[in-house]
Amino acid sequence: xxxxxxxxxxxxxxxxxFMFIWAMYSQYVPRHLRVTVEKYGYKMVGWVSFYVHxxxxxxxxxxxxxxxxxxxxxxxxxxxxAARAQRLKANESKNSKSLVLxxxxxxxxxxxxxxxxxxxxxxxxxxQTQSNYGRTSSDERRFFTLTFHRRHRGMxxxxxxxxxxxxxxxxxxxxxxxxxxTNNSSSEWYPWRSGKWSNxxxxxxxxxxxxxxxxEKKERIKxxxxxxxxxxxxxxxxxxxWKRGYLLFGPPGTGxxxxxxxxxxxxxxxxxxxxxxxxxxxxxxxKLLLDTKGKSIIVIEDxxxxxxxxxxxxxxxxxxxxxxxxxxxxxxxxxxxxxxxLSKVTLSGLLNSxxxxxxxxxxxxxxxxxxxxxxKLDPALIRRGRMDNHIEMSYCKFEAFKVLAKNYxxxxxxxxxxxxxxxxxxxxxxxxxxxxxxxxxxxxxxxxVCIKRLVKTVEEEKxxxxxxxxxxxxxxxxxxxxxxxxxxxxxEKKKIEEEEKKKKxxxxxxxxxxxxxxxxxxxxDVSVNGIK
Numbered sequence: 001x002x003x004x005x006x007x008x009x010x011x012x013x014x015x016x017x018f019m020f021i022w023a024m025y026s027q028y029v030p031r032h033l034r035v036t037v038e039k040y041g042y043k044m045v046g047w048v049s050f051y052v053h054x055x056x057x058x059x060x061x062x063x064x065x066x067x068x069x070x071x072x073x074x075x076x077x078x079x080x081x082a083a084r085a086q087r088l089k090a091n092e093s094k095n096s097k098s099l100v101l102x103x104x105x106x107x108x109x110x111x112x113x114x115x116x117x118x119x120x121x122x123x124x125x126x127x128q129t130q131s132n133y134g135r136t137s138s139d140e141r142r143f144f145t146l147t148f149h150r151r152h153r154g155m156x157x158x159x160x161x162x163x164x165x166x167x168x169x170x171x172x173x174x175x176x177x178x179x180x181x182t183n184n185s186s187s188e189w190y191p192w193r194s195g196k197w198s199n200x201x202x203x204x205x206x207x208x209x210x211x212x213x214x215x216e217k218k219e220r221i222k223x224x225x226x227x228x229x230x231x232x233x234x235x236x237x238x239x240x241x242w243k244r245g246y247l248l249f250g251p252p253g254t255g256x257x258x259x260x261x262x263x264x265x266x267x268x269x270x271x272x273x274x275x276x277x278x279x280x281x282x283x284x285x286x287k288l289l290l291d292t293k294g295k296s297i298i299v300i301e302d303x304x305x306x307x308x309x310x311x312x313x314x315x316x317x318x319x320x321x322x323x324x325x326x327x328x329x330x331x332x333x334x335x336x337x338x339x340x341x342l343s344k345v346t347l348s349g350l351l352n353s354x355x356x357x358x359x360x361x362x363x364x365x366x367x368x369x370x371x372x373x374x375x376k377l378d379p380a381l382i383r384r385g386r387m388d389n390h391i392e393m394s395y396c397k398f399e400a401f402k403v404l405a406k407n408y409x410x411x412x413x414x415x416x417x418x419x420x421x422x423x424x425x426x427x428x429x430x431x432x433x434x435x436x437x438x439x440x441x442x443x444x445x446x447x448x449v450c451i452k453r454l455v456k457t458v459e460e461e462k463x464x465x466x467x468x469x470x471x472x473x474x475x476x477x478x479x480x481x482x483x484x485x486x487x488x489x490x491x492e493k494k495k496i497e498e499e500e501k502k503k504k505x506x507x508x509x510x511x512x513x514x515x516x517x518x519x520x521x522x523x524x525d526v527s528v529n530g531i532k
Contacts (some may be wrong), residue, residue: 052153054146054161066291072168073144077109077120078102079171084109105142113160116152121145178202178264181272183288186280196291202271206261210407212400212431213255213393222266224389229267232363242363245354245386249374250393253430256370259393260299269366270296276306282349286358294364298354303369304376347378355386396431398424404431408438409447416451423458427465433457 025034060067078101087104103109103122111118124142148156179199208218228244235242246263248256264271272292279285292298300306352358354367369387371377382390396404398421405411437454440446 050150051147052150052156056144056146058142066293068169068293069165070142070144071172072165073120074102074168075171075175076164076168077111077122077144080109080111113163114155116148116155116160118146118148118152118156118160121147178268179270180204181270181292183272183274183278185278186284196288197272202264204261204265206258207265208262210403211255211258211262212396212403212435213259214397214399221263221389221391225263225267228366229364241360243359243365243367245367245369245388247374247382247387247390248368248370248393249390250372251395251428251430252372253432254393254395255431256393257301259391260297260368260370263366263368264297267297267366268295272296272298274298274300276300276303276345276350277343279343279345281344282346282353285345285349285353289353289358290361292362292365294362296364297366297368299368299370301370302372303381304371304373347381351380351386395428396424396434400431401434404435404438405451408435408440409450411447411451414447414451416455419455420451420458423455423462427458427462429458429461433461 029037056067056070056073058067058070085103085107087107088101089104090101103120105122105124108119108121111120122142122144124140127139127141146156146161178201180202181197181199184196184198208222211218232242248259250256260271263269270293274288276285279288289298367387369377369382374382381387398417401420401424402412402417405414434454437457438450440450
């Protein structure tokens with residue numbers, strides 16, 4: 001009993017002494033000296049150790065981009081961590097009946113491959129940073145460490161790691177829950193919050209089968225998407241980043257957002273809804289796009305309204321006018337006031353992000369712009385190579401109507417189809433308006449009621465359009481009459497001015513001649529009919 005107590009006493013004394021020495025070392029030894037000591041300490045351990053350690057960090061490239069290898073390793077380890085790890089993290093999934101278990105921080109699991117045993121460690125490093133305003137924030141950086149005997153170095157590096165990465169990516173695709181992302185303000189970019197992007201599960205039901213569009217046009221779009229999704233080697237061969245741009249333009253209610261959802265469901269891609277007005281500057285925009293994953297669609301809806309991307313190129317005339325000191329001062333005040341309210345993302349910054357050097361930092365992405373007014377956009381923004389495929393979302397025609405009738409009423413023919421076809425050819429009605437009219441409003445509304453209601457609605461729209469066209473024609477005629485009358489008045493005014501000018505000139509000439517005659521009489525040199 002005495003010996004056991006003595007052992008515990010010696011152990012306690014040793015631990016206490018070690019803690020005291022470590023505290024003194026951490027507090028009084030300069031940081032650069034501690035780094036040097038730790039550096040050579042690791043070297044000495046490496047000389048006597050038989051094990052190799054490989055570190056896989058959560059973020060690469062100075063923290064700008066999340067590591068795909070880290071995610072693949074986490075997926076791979078999740079398959080055996082539940083059975084072997086002692087401490088686990090339980091993550092809830094909205095679409096899963098059971099909890100998703102993964103390794104907790106500072107936990108380890110053992111794996112075996114071709115008779116070789118290795119160990120994986122899950123670690124986290126917390127660093128404290130202080131801003132210029134005195135605020136302290138914490139930053140968590142997670143990483144995995146792989147440990148194995150050095151005699152298996154070749155097999156681990158050449159075979160095992162490739163096996164882990166490939167298997168982890170396959171598991172990720174099988175278990176992947178598609179997401180709809182939206183960007184956060186940079187003030188919310190903290191690890192314990194949502195980071196750069198917040199997300200919700202993406203469950204939009206739109207498909208190409210339910211999309212109100214001409215069938216031939218839909219088939220062309222689907223073939224283009226399939227070709228893109230299988231084009232990894234082709235894009236590498238021609239020397240282009242594996243991305244494609246789509247410009248969706250057309251009047252409101254023509255199905256631009258529905259088209260985006262149909263594309264996402266067709267390709268099984270995530271969707272990143274990028275709100276430019278919350279992006280502080282061009283640098284922040286690049287960081288946001290770098291934090292997106294492959295197999296995704298980056299969407300900027302109503303880009304003509306998001307930022308004044310077309311008004312940032314000044315003409316020569318405007319630049320000359322700003323030379324005036326007073327105007328320049330007013331312009332600077334206005335720009336400063338606008339800068340406080342609006343994003344500083346420029347047209348050049350947006351172009352470089354989607355089509356410059358930064359666009360090649362990740363593969364298999366589709367970029368979609370939507371607009372109601374394509375003529376307002378800068379030509380450089382929508383040229384081929386940036387927006388490769390321009391898709392016009394037009395008003396509802398008969399082929400699109402048949403899709404909507406099948407979706408909403410489950411019918412493929414009706415006695416009024418001929419009348420509807422004629423009306424839709426003569427009247428501009430959006431698919432959204434047609435869909436709302438076809439939707440039953442009560443249990444008593446059957447297909448016949450809804451179809452007749454649509455005929456009545458389209459006829460009313462036709463009359464409205466006709467009345468509006470007549471009013472516009474009348475207004476145009478009145479404007480033309482006013483313009484013509486004004487032109488005649490200006491011509492008459494000009495004629496009167498010319499006559500007055502002519503009369504005034506004649507009077508001046510007459511006075512000048514009289515003056516000359518009077519001068520000649522005074523000098524005795526009078527000429528009558530040319531004879532002196």
